[in-house]
Amino acid sequence: MMSCRNVDLHSALAFFLTAGLVACGGGGGGGTSSTATTSPSITVSSSPISGTNILSVLVDSGPNGTDVNRLYTTVKVCQLGSSTVCQTIDHVLVDTGSTGLRLLASELTNPAITQNRITTSTSLPLLNCAQFIDLTYAWGPVTTVDVTLGGETATGVPIQLIGDPAFAAMASQCSANGAYTALNSISVLGAKGILGISLFKQDCGTACVTQVAYNHQNSGNGFYYTCTNASCTASVGTTASLTQQVSNPVPLFAINNNGFIVDLPEVNPPGANLMNGAVIFGIGTQANNQFSSGSVLTTNSVGYVTTQLAAATFVKSFIDTGSNGIYFNTTTLPTCGHFYCPVTATTLTTTMTGANSGSASVPFTVSNAQELFSA
Amino acid sequence: MTVTRNLTFRAIGVGYLLACCGASALAGLGSSPLTQPNQGAVQTPKSAKAAILTAAATATFTDSTITLDSGTVTHEFVDAQNVVFAISWQGPVLPDFSALFGNYFSAYRVEVERNRAAHRRGAPIALKSDALVMSSQGRMGHFSGYAFVPSLVPAGVNIHDVLP
Numbered sequence: 262m263m264s265c266r267n268v269d270l271h272s273a274l275a276f277f278l279t280a281g282l283v284a285c286g287g288g289g290g291g292g293t294s295s296t297a298t299t300s301p302s303i304t305v306s307s308s309p310i311s312g313t314n315i316l317s318v319l320v321d322s323g324p325n326g327t328d329v330n331r332l333y334t335t336v337k338v339c340q341l342g343s344s345t346v347c348q349t350i351d352h353v354l355v356d357t358g359s360t361g362l363r364l365l366a367s368e369l370t371n372p373a374i375t376q377n378r379i380t381t382s383t384s385l386p387l388l389n390c391a392q393f394i395d396l397t398y399a400w401g402p403v404t405t406v407d408v409t410l411g412g413e414t415a416t417g418v419p420i421q422l423i424g425d426p427a428f429a430a431m432a433s434q435c436s437a438n439g440a441y442t443a444l445n446s447i448s449v450l451g452a453k454g455i456l457g458i459s460l461f462k463q464d465c466g467t468a469c470v471t472q473v474a475y476n477h478q479n480s481g482n483g484f485y486y487t488c489t490n491a492s493c494t495a496s497v498g499t500t501a502s503l504t505q506q507v508s509n510p511v512p513l514f515a516i517n518n519n520g521f522i523v524d525l526p527e528v529n530p531p532g533a534n535l536m537n538g539a540v541i542f543g544i545g546t547q548a549n550n551q552f553s554s555g556s557v558l559t560t561n562s563v564g565y566v567t568t569q570l571a572a573a574t575f576v577k578s579f580i581d582t583g584s585n586g587i588y589f590n591t592t593t594l595p596t597c598g599h600f601y602c603p604v605t606a607t608t609l610t611t612t613m614t615g616a617n618s619g620s621a622s623v624p625f626t627v628s629n630a631q632e633l634f635s636a
Numbered sequence: 637m638t639v640t641r642n643l644t645f646r647a648i649g650v651g652y653l654l655a656c657c658g659a660s661a662l663a664g665l666g667s668s669p670l671t672q673p674n675q676g677a678v679q680t681p682k683s684a685k686a687a688i689l690t691a692a693a694t695a696t697f698t699d700s701t702i703t704l705d706s707g708t709v710t711h712e713f714v715d716a717q718n719v720v721f722a723i724s725w726q727g728p729v730l731p732d733f734s735a736l737f738g739n740y741f742s743a744y745r746v747e748v749e750r751n752r753a754a755h756r757r758g759a760p761i762a763l764k765s766d767a768l769v770m771s772s773q774g775r776m777g778h779f780s781g782y783a784f785v786p787s788l789v790p791a792g793v794n795i796h797d798v799l800p
Contacts, residue, residue: 329755329757330755330757331757358758358775358776359775359776360776360777392730393758393776394730394760394761394772394774394781395748395751395752395757395758395759395761396733396744396745437732437733437735438732438734440732440733440734440741441734457776459775459777461777464777465728465777466777468706468707468728472705473705473707474705475703475704475705480704480705480706481705481706482707482729483704483705483706483708483728483729483730484706484729498705563728563777563778564775564777564778565778577773577774577778577780579775581758581775583757583758583775584757584758585755585756585758585759586756586759588756588759588760598754599750599755599759600754600755600756634755
């Protein structure tokens with residue numbers, strides 16, 4: 262059976278209680294929404310952490326001023342090998358549900374930063390497609406830059422340049438012939454980019470290194486494309502080596518590259534306007550990232566663990582900072598549209614179990630979503 | 637169990653003519669299946685469980701399976717009249733939902749817009765209505781889901797036995 266069958270749910274800011282987020286969602290997404298401003302203004306911050314392996318993150322209403330519960334950070338990108346040809350971009354979505362850094366081309370105002378484009382064996386541009394279950398897509402060329410996240414730098418990172426106008430007209434295979442919505446603006450994306458720091462090193466991996474043709478339709482691997490010829494007016498599927506693929510920057514750091522901690526403070530109802538937290542890079546590599554207690558859960562080959570909630574078992578669970586809620590299905594809480602609205606805050610306890618049979622009890626509190634959104 | 641095999645295959649031949657020309661509204665869920673055996677689809681005749689099988693002619697269906705070059709597998713469950721009454725998918729890349737959902741793609745999109753209006757981001761997309769039941773979930777590298785049209789499920793077929 263599949264997890265998260267029907268959905269509904271959850272507790273707005275209350276879900277950022279701990280780093281042990283349980284999410285059963287799909288990465289990415291965009292669109293518009295409306296929200297109220299919490300009054301009086303409330304800011305919550307996690308305890309300061311000392312060290313150079315820290316990336317500051319925050320939750321606010323996003324660059325459109327209309328978003329709820331989305332985790333953002335600021336990313337510095339530099340031209341490959343340069344320490345001066347750089348740009349700093351705020352409000353990049355922190356997404357543990359996708360892999361690789363993807364930045365809106367419209368936000369990278371200095372073309373010199375992204376001049377090191379990756380090309381195919383025929384010297385044509387390598388183009389990347391990322392699709393999300395809310396019928397949105399990110400399409401654009403792959404370029405190599407140096408990426409600085411807080412105190413850590415990864416050199417030579419292939420990233421995606423979303424919505425580069427030079428290639429926008431040849432997105433048909435990524436857009437389902439225009440049926441999907443392009444994530445090529447702040448208004449649609451609700452961010453200036455996506456920082457995909459999942460459990461994987463590349464967005465596709467070995468499946469895109471050698472193309473397997475199952476049905477002779479030449480439909481490609483779904484991630485990588487190139488121009489059909491030098492005029493670059495149409496695209497065709499292609500392969501990409503692991504080092505060419507859009508990549509998670511964290512494993513490419515020189516140190517503190519074996520994982521990270523998302524450290525967020527507790528927020529109580531009625532929520533807050535601003536939350537400050539941190540991503541701490543490395544596990545067991547510095548004084549501030551030691552593994553002190555708890556269970557180790559490994560995932561299955563595609564990155565899922567199992568979550569048990571009362572009698573329900575969700576076998577495709579994942580911890581996703583790119584989802585703005587803990588998305589699960591239960592009949593024990595009253596709903597209000599697309600969320601749960603218990604009369605009083607209700608604490609649920611799930612048990613998460615890894616492929617290694619390691620398990621952890623994860624309690625969380627579901628508050629009334631209507632009250633949180635209107636507070 | 638295999639009684640309707642020939643009938644099913646002939647009917648699908650007609651469906652291919654309709655589906656060949658990129659007009660997705662003429663194929664997919666609620667219409668004829670997308671792809672033929674000679675295009676890589678594997679047709680597997682199915683029957684409802686014997687205990688609930690009341691009329692063999694209406695309770696059999698075909699599972700038309702396609703493995704896309706991305707590695708994603710789609711299933712179209714096709715009734716004896718060559719109408720797709722249910723679909724499912726699983727794999728690293730999304731299938732073309734505009735084709736697979738056929739005329740029901742607009743219902744998927746409407747539900748996406750409702751999700752956005754309700755502040756849901758990065759959430760599974762699910763819908764349970766008289767017209768369509770669907771669930772679409774997962775994240776980059778692994779997606780899965782299903783959809784069916786309740787009114788099109790053949791008599792004698794329990795949809796929960798059909799879907800993964």
